[in-house]
Amino acid sequence: xxxxxxxxxxxxxxxxxxxxxxxxxxxxxxxxxxxxxxxxxxxxxxxxxxxxxxxxxxxxxxxxxxxxxxxxxxxxxxxxxxxxxxxxxxxxxxxxxxxxxxxxxxxxxxxxxxxxxxxxxxxxxxxx
Amino acid sequence: xxxxxxxxxxxxxxxxxxxxxxxxxxxxxxxxxxxxxxxxxxxxxxxxxxxxxxxxxxxxxxxxxxxxxxxxxxxxxxxxxxxxxxxxxxxxxxxxxxxxxxxxxxxxxxxxxxxxxxxxxxxxxxxxxxxxxxxxxxxxxxxxxxxxxxxxxxxxxxxxxxxxxxxxxxxxxxxxxxxxxxxxxxxxxxxxxxxxxxxxxxxxxxxxxxxxxxxxxxxxxxxxxxxxxxxxxxxxxxxxxxx
Numbered sequence: 001x002x003x004x005x006x007x008x009x010x011x012x013x014x015x016x017x018x019x020x021x022x023x024x025x026x027x028x029x030x031x032x033x034x035x036x037x038x039x040x041x042x043x044x045x046x047x048x049x050x051x052x053x054x055x056x057x058x059x060x061x062x063x064x065x066x067x068x069x070x071x072x073x074x075x076x077x078x079x080x081x082x083x084x085x086x087x088x089x090x091x092x093x094x095x096x097x098x099x100x101x102x103x104x105x106x107x108x109x110x111x112x113x114x115x116x117x118x119x120x121x122x123x124x125x126x127x128x
Numbered sequence: 129x130x131x132x133x134x135x136x137x138x139x140x141x142x143x144x145x146x147x148x149x150x151x152x153x154x155x156x157x158x159x160x161x162x163x164x165x166x167x168x169x170x171x172x173x174x175x176x177x178x179x180x181x182x183x184x185x186x187x188x189x190x191x192x193x194x195x196x197x198x199x200x201x202x203x204x205x206x207x208x209x210x211x212x213x214x215x216x217x218x219x220x221x222x223x224x225x226x227x228x229x230x231x232x233x234x235x236x237x238x239x240x241x242x243x244x245x246x247x248x249x250x251x252x253x254x255x256x257x258x259x260x261x262x263x264x265x266x267x268x269x270x271x272x273x274x275x276x277x278x279x280x281x282x283x284x285x286x287x288x289x290x291x292x293x294x295x296x297x298x299x300x301x302x303x304x305x306x307x308x309x310x311x312x313x314x315x316x317x318x319x320x321x322x323x324x325x326x327x328x329x330x331x332x333x334x335x336x337x338x339x340x341x342x343x344x345x346x347x348x349x350x351x352x353x354x355x356x357x358x359x360x361x362x363x364x365x366x367x368x369x370x371x
Contacts, residue, residue, distance in 0.1 A: 018176040085168035087215055108172035109208045113179050
């Protein structure tokens with residue numbers, strides 16, 4: 001079976017590296033992008049099976065990227081997990097989330113790497 | 129006429145000053161809010177790399193190293209909780225907090241908090257007792273905020289109860305209200321501090337801040353908190369909230 005493709009869109013290198021490391025030896029192919037603009041172009045080119053997306057990034061933030069992605073025929077349904085520093089209890093975030101329907105929303109500092117891996121597997125229906 | 133014009137002028141100046149101060153206050157809160165969020169990234173990075181190291185993904189560890197990494201991980205969790213509290217507090221103060229309404233199993237939530245505080249309970253050699261009604265207690269509330277409330281009160285009870293003391297948690301449903309009592313056999317609150325303990329501002333160190341915070345959250349949730357306390361006998365905090 002082909003490896004599942006994960007795209008990590010994150011501007012902080014240390015975060016990108018730690019999350020990538022969590023998927024080592026797990027039969028995934030990892031793509032990375034460090035802003036929303038690149039994230040969008042890599043998404044549309046590579047069609048990853050799932051996207052891990054930060055919100056606050058330079059050039060284009062994660063929510064704008066996700067809105068643009070949802071306009072694409074393929075991008076409409078690709079599962080996206082938000083991985084951010086922003087609390088999900090402000091009205092602007094709640095409105096954006098309602099519009100773009102991400103599969104899950106994690107606050108980075110509240111989740112373990114193993115929690116991210118198991119959520120990705122759950123969304124992609126991969127058994128351990 | 130002149131008096132009226134003077135009065136109007138004074139009123140306008142006062143209003144302008146008030147608006148400037150309010151704007152500055154708002155900007156200050158916004159600045160702290162953004163800064164507090166920015167703390168989350170380095171905390172996540174510390175936690176995640178400690179997790180990778182603890183899993184021996186880059187080399188084997190001896191027992192001492194494992195123990196030290198676990199202590200560092202716990203400390204970064206604690207730091208994360210504090211940052212989280214500051215963010216919630218700033219959101220409450222600027223009226224930007226939207227309450228989530230989700231199903232919360234009260235027993236499960238309390239069990240999770242107790243598990244998290246277990247090492248402190250053991251370190252203080254405290255006896256903890258929990259009493260729940262026969263039927264499951266499930267309420268509609270914001271679990272993250274409830275978690276902050278119960279954890280703060282329990283942490284206070286642990287901190288202010290001497291070794292071999294007791295902490296009793298009682299959960300009840302009475303007339304469509306959830307009643308939770310957390311009783312400790314601790315030092316109690318001195319008479320002179322009783323009136324300040326649930327005041328509307330931060331007016332005493334340690335316990336004062338966490339209770340001020342707890343009270344603000346409960347107010348937002350339309351819940352109430354009260355306490356009774358006797359020096360060297362203990363304190364009971366009672367919370368009642370709509371379900």
